[in-house]
Amino acid sequence: MDKYILDIDIEKCNACMRCVFACSLARSGVIDERQAMIKIIVEKGIVIDIAVCRHCDPAPCVNVCEFDALRVEDGRVVLDQSRCTTCKACISVCPFGAIRESYGGELVKCDLCGGDPACVRVCPTGAIKYVPAHMVRTRRISSVAKTIYEYLEKIGGR
Amino acid sequence: MKTVIIGGGIGGIYTAYYLVKYGYTPNDITVIAAEWPPYSKHRLAEVLSEKLSIDYTYIGIYNLLLDKGINVIHGVADKIDITEKKVLLKGGSEIIYDNLVITTGGKPFIPPIKGVNLDNNMTFYDIKDLKKLMKIRGPLRIAVIGAGLVGLTAASALKRIGASVTVYELMEDILPGVIDKPLSSRLKDYLVGKGLRIYTGTRVEEIIGDHRVKGVKASGRIDPADIVVFATGVRPNTGLIKDIGIETVRGVIKIDRTGMTSIKNIYAAGDCALSHDLITGKEVYRPLGFVAAHYARIIARNIIGTKKETRGIVPTIYENIGGAHIVRVGLSLKEAESLGLTPSIRCEETIDQISCTVVEDGAPIGYEAVGFNERIRNKAWQVYYDIHTLYS
Numbered sequence A: 001m002d003k004y005i006l007d008i009d010i011e012k013c014n015a016c017m018r019c020v021f022a023c024s025l026a027r028s029g030v031i032d033e034r035q036a037m038i039k040i041i042v043e044k045g046i047v048i049d050i051a052v053c054r055h056c057d058p059a060p061c062v063n064v065c066e067f068d069a070l071r072v073e074d075g076r077v078v079l080d081q082s083r084c085t086t087c088k089a090c091i092s093v094c095p096f097g098a099i100r101e102s103y104g105g106e107l108v109k110c111d112l113c114g115g116d117p118a119c120v121r122v123c124p125t126g127a128i129k130y131v132p133a134h135m136v137r138t139r140r141i142s143s144v145a146k147t148i149y150e151y152l153e154k155i156g157g158r
Numbered sequence B: 001m002k003t004v005i006i007g008g009g010i011g012g013i014y015t016a017y018y019l020v021k022y023g024y025t026p027n028d029i030t031v032i033a034a035e036w037p038p039y040s041k042h043r044l045a046e047v048l049s050e051k052l053s054i055d056y057t058y059i060g061i062y063n064l065l066l067d068k069g070i071n072v073i074h075g076v077a078d079k080i081d082i083t084e085k086k087v088l089l090k091g092g093s094e095i096i097y098d099n100l101v102i103t104t105g106g107k108p109f110i111p112p113i114k115g116v117n118l119d120n121n122m123t124f125y126d127i128k129d130l131k132k133l134m135k136i137r138g139p140l141r142i143a144v145i146g147a148g149l150v151g152l153t154a155a156s157a158l159k160r161i162g163a164s165v166t167v168y169e170l171m172e173d174i175l176p177g178v179i180d181k182p183l184s185s186r187l188k189d190y191l192v193g194k195g196l197r198i199y200t201g202t203r204v205e206e207i208i209g210d211h212r213v214k215g216v217k218a219s220g221r222i223d224p225a226d227i228v229v230f231a232t233g234v235r236p237n238t239g240l241i242k243d244i245g246i247e248t249v250r251g252v253i254k255i256d257r258t259g260m261t262s263i264k265n266i267y268a269a270g271d272c273a274l275s276h277d278l279i280t281g282k283e284v285y286r287p288l289g290f291v292a293a294h295y296a297r298i299i300a301r302n303i304i305g306t307k308k309e310t311r312g313i314v315p316t317i318y319e320n321i322g323g324a325h326i327v328r329v330g331l332s333l334k335e336a337e338s339l340g341l342t343p344s345i346r347c348e349e350t351i352d353q354i355s356c357t358v359v360e361d362g363a364p365i366g367y368e369a370v371g372f373n374e375r376i377r378n379k380a381w382q383v384y385y386d387i388h389t390l391y392s
């Protein structure tokens, strides 16, 4: 089965915040931006970024974690809170600013809700879609990236 | 085969974790821990500033390890007998080992100046310090000595809980050794703009007071203070191994690339030991959590018999200080110079971010960035992969 990931289109986002609230509800049962694993970054009224995990392959965060707290499960990059010590090494190398601190230093990052992302269900504009990974790649990368970082740069650079 | 681990901090707990993960019999592992349950120092500032319970600092895997059946002695190792291969504990009991892992961590360094023994002098280092600071009520005046990562995170947490904070730094710049000049200057301006008083290039000469702290004398001036927090660095905690013949360099335990000390079957990791720098191959003292965990894993592999040598560490640091994002991957200009390289630095600056790449012979060896908005994106990951591709 093909791996599915989030396809993000910042241009379509109107900062309605539905995804943030849905994510926080799905994760913690309450509406609280700090517990959401997705963040809409708005500056002077303009959406400049949607910070959410792209489930990179290979994933810099997984490579860097010395605590066995980040790993790949069925193509999804997941963070195991019980193993994480908040050393924050993963934050330093994440190309998308997708790992963020919640309360007490607990880190949050998208786990794709186990395969049915809440953000995608509520996004009214199509700024976040859940699509087979190869579609995200073929649309954005014309030739197959040769090195890890060319690959990462191609997805990250837009 | 019995493995005894001295110290239940990050190095000790993760050595036990990786041993169990790689199939070592849990019941053959004993952790001697002066502090229990194990906690992460990386969360002290967050728990303080958000007024949370200290439960938030605990490292989640300790319950898993107990369930698996590892042994924990909540106590203090007093002596190591290398001929009999046993550890003697304070209180008289002893325990035999086949493999010994020393993860006794560090201890905060306090400069030898007048007045440091007065009440209300403290450090920002462990759970005891956190508990003390959590009791603070009212608008106290707090002097933080040292503007490194620990000093600045402590200062900004203390400010958030209502204290009036002044930071003193001996060096000309804040975060000395972590980031270089163009970045530290901008970060300082930002933090000062947020209401933190920071005096750089300022030597604290004396802590003034009768029984309790009343003020700080620095570069000739006296500022009033109710509490003084020293964040002036870490030294290895290696008193336990003095006189048993383990090789040290200025008090820090020397280890090889398998984590073993100069004595066979005795390993060491974390703030008590040296580590290897990936880029230069040199031995360095880097008291950081991920360094401790890196060697914990290497040691576990070698104890179970799958020989593994580390290629060394590429530092990967992130910190949020007062809303600014600080990132550092690989070597800073200063650290590279101190390791004998002749690097140069290239910086890019926007309103929201300043980032610099450190270059040696045309190849990147480090990256530093400070960001001032909510976005944490930068190019650190590229340099991280470049370094691994070039130097491995």
Ligand SMILES: Cc1cc2nc3c(=O)[nH]c(=O)nc-3n(C[C@H](O)[C@H](O)[C@H](O)COP(=O)(O)OP(=O)(O)OC[C@H]3O[C@@H](n4cnc5c(N)ncnc54)[C@H](O)[C@@H]3O)c2cc1C
Residues within 6 Å of the ligand: A086, A087, A088, B006, B007, B008, B009, B010, B011, B012, B032, B033, B034, B035, B040, B041, B042, B043, B044, B045, B075, B076, B077, B078, B103, B104, B105, B106, B124, B125, B126, B150, B237, B240, B269, B270, B271, B272, B287, B288, B289, B290, B291, B292
């Ligand atoms: C405020 C603060 C923030 C930090 N933030 C970060 C960060 O964000 N990222 C990062 O990577 N690093 C960070 N660090 C550094 C990191 O915490 C240390 O590098 C790490 O804890 C080292 O692990 P360790 O196991 O060597 O030592 P420790 O975690 O200090 O553990 C050593 C343990 O051994 C015990 N012990 C000592 N002697 C004995 C004995 N004789 N018998 C029994 N037990 C003994 C001690 O009581 C202690 O519990 C921070 C440090 C501080 C102080």
Ligand code: SF4
Residues within 6 Å of the ligand: A052, A053, A054, A055, A056, A059, A060, A061, A062, A077, A093, A094, A095, A096, A097, A098, A099, A109
């Ligand atoms: S590096 Fe960032 S975006 Fe990539 S998998 Fe890890 S958290 Fe997700």
Ligand code: SF4
Residues within 6 Å of the ligand: A064, A065, A066, A067, A068, A069, A070, A079, A083, A084, A085, A086, A087, A088, A089, A090, A091, A107
């Ligand atoms: S912060 Fe947690 S998940 Fe990230 S690298 Fe450190 S231990 Fe791993």
